[in-house]
Amino acid sequence: MQNTDCTNIREQYTEYQENTLPPEIRAKVDTHLASCSSCNEIFRELNRVIRTLHNLPSLQASAHFTSSLLTRIETDKQLGTWQKIYHSSYTKVAGYAIAAGLIVAIGINILIDPISPLQPNGRSDFAGEQSSQIQTEESLAVVTDSASNVSADTLTQQNIPINPQNQSMQLVSGKK
Amino acid sequence: MNEKPEVTDEQLIADFQAGDDRAFVELVDRYKDRLVNFVYRFLHDMTDAEDMVQETFLKVYKNKHAYREIAKFSTWIYTIAGNLARSELRKRKRRKTYTMSELSFDDNEFTPVDSGRDTEDIVFNSYAGEEIMKAIYALPEPFKTIIILRDIQELSYEDISTILDIPMGTVKSRVNRARLKLQETLSYLKE
Numbered sequence: 001m002q003n004t005d006c007t008n009i010r011e012q013y014t015e016y017q018e019n020t021l022p023p024e025i026r027a028k029v030d031t032h033l034a035s036c037s038s039c040n041e042i043f044r045e046l047n048r049v050i051r052t053l054h055n056l057p058s059l060q061a062s063a064h065f066t067s068s069l070l071t072r073i074e075t076d077k078q079l080g081t082w083q084k085i086y087h088s089s090y091t092k093v094a095g096y097a098i099a100a101g102l103i104v105a106i107g108i109n110i111l112i113d114p115i116s117p118l119q120p121n122g123r124s125d126f127a128g129e130q131s132s133q134i135q136t137e138e139s140l141a142v143v144t145d146s147a148s149n150v151s152a153d154t155l156t157q158q159n160i161p162i163n164p165q166n167q168s169m170q171l172v173s174g175k176k
Numbered sequence: 177m178n179e180k181p182e183v184t185d186e187q188l189i190a191d192f193q194a195g196d197d198r199a200f201v202e203l204v205d206r207y208k209d210r211l212v213n214f215v216y217r218f219l220h221d222m223t224d225a226e227d228m229v230q231e232t233f234l235k236v237y238k239n240k241h242a243y244r245e246i247a248k249f250s251t252w253i254y255t256i257a258g259n260l261a262r263s264e265l266r267k268r269k270r271r272k273t274y275t276m277s278e279l280s281f282d283d284n285e286f287t288p289v290d291s292g293r294d295t296e297d298i299v300f301n302s303y304a305g306e307e308i309m310k311a312i313y314a315l316p317e318p319f320k321t322i323i324i325l326r327d328i329q330e331l332s333y334e335d336i337s338t339i340l341d342i343p344m345g346t347v348k349s350r351v352n353r354a355r356l357k358l359q360e361t362l363s364y365l366k367e
Binding site: 007011012013014015041043046049050052053054055056057058059060061062066068069070072073076152 | 201204205208209212213216222225226228229232233237238305308310323327328330348349351352355356358359362363
């Protein structure tokens with residue numbers, strides 16, 4: 001187990017090795033080393049370690065280091081441009097404005113014509129429009145085929161308002 | 177015969193800040209090997225070390241105006257590389273706790289550049305070098321960094337003080353304690 005003297009002496013190692021200790025302290029260290037084999041051994045071992053560290057083989061960056069770095073910088077620049085656009089306040093404001101515009105447009109549409117989008121047969125979606133168009137075409141065929149049986153007068157007598165949508169509905173049900 | 181004085185690092189970074197990208201490439205050429213050597217001592221993986229050094233240069237490129245000529249360029253770039261390397265080490269420690277027996281070092285990654293030394297010296301250094309690298313890897317963080325900066329990179333106390341942002345006196349005492357700790361670890365490895 002090392003004593004206090006040994007601890008103090010070992011704390012001076014670097015300055016002793018670099019020759020930066022005041023002469024009187026250096027003399028004390030020399031005196032101690034002359035009589036302490038343990039500290040002597042550690043000082044020699046430390047010298048060896050430092051010498052080895054100084055002589056560690058040098059490593060070299062690979063031959064393509066610079067070219068691949070420059071490619072990486074270019075990629076980063078391009079990525080950076082898109083990120084800047086994505087994160088820029090102008091882009092955010094434009095996004096919010098578009099979103100707000102859409103909400104207002106939908107709101108106005110509902111206010112102007114609140115019922116039609118909710119009517120089962122007045123669906124405004126594309127599929128609905130297509131199916132009602134097919135029905136209308138079938139109905140017209142029925143009208144043509146059975147023109148002699150069902151007249152416009154009959155429809156008028158039944159007090160059904162005539163418009164393209166409910167006309168087709170009525171005629172389809174008439175066919176049944 | 178008068179030799180043309182070499183352009184200083186500080187002049188090169190100033191040129192780069194003024195828009196000259198060739199100055200940046202010159203800085204890369206000057207520092208890539210030194211930084212790979214530096215970062216490799218932390219990570220012990222050549223691919224990771226190169227990647228980290230590229231990251232360092234990328235940061236320099238993107239933040240070129242952050243450099244002010246109050247410090248040397250070398251201390252600035254070492255600070256960036258050191259921070260990245262230590263941060264990577266912390267991430268690794270979170271992922272996995274290494275034990276001494278798990279450490280392995282690929283001899284092929286030690287490519288001696290200086291062939292002027294005699295064979296016996298190279299054999300001695302290669303063997304001891306591997307042992308020492310294991311011991312450095314096992315050192316606690318503040319000791320590891322200071323040993324790499326002082327005894328492998330051979331930077332001045334003043335530069336280390338700037339890089340680590342600690343007083344010169346602290347650098348000196350920490351270097352001594354790190355060396356003693358390293359010697360102690362090596363003794364443990366020998367047993």
